[in-house]
Amino acid sequence: MPFILATTLIVILLVVIGLVRTMRNDDLRIALALCLILAGAIGNLWDRFAWGYVFDWILIGGTSIVNIADICIAVGILWYLFEMWRGTKTLQRAPEARA
Secondary structure, eight states, X not given: OHHHHHHHHHHHHHHHHHHHHHHHTTOHHHHHHHHHHHHHHHHHHHHHHHHXXXXXXXXXXXXXXXXXXXXXXXXXXXXXXXXXXXXXXXXOOOOOOOO
């Protein structure tokens, strides 16, 4: 269990560092994908602290049981990989108006 908690904390730290770098580059799509990954990691970490294990409760296809945090992580990773594959920065912050 300590290995899993340490690994989760390292992943959270790496995602936060990536999120800060992404926000500096104004790439909002990648930032949103990283936020999903971060939310899922924090959700699973919360379950580990609260229950001692990750509580899975959504049955998918009769064989897989997941939770919302797992779905956030999976969607975030797929979205991140898609944006990396596309290599786009089309959705950026609007320039601030000067007064």
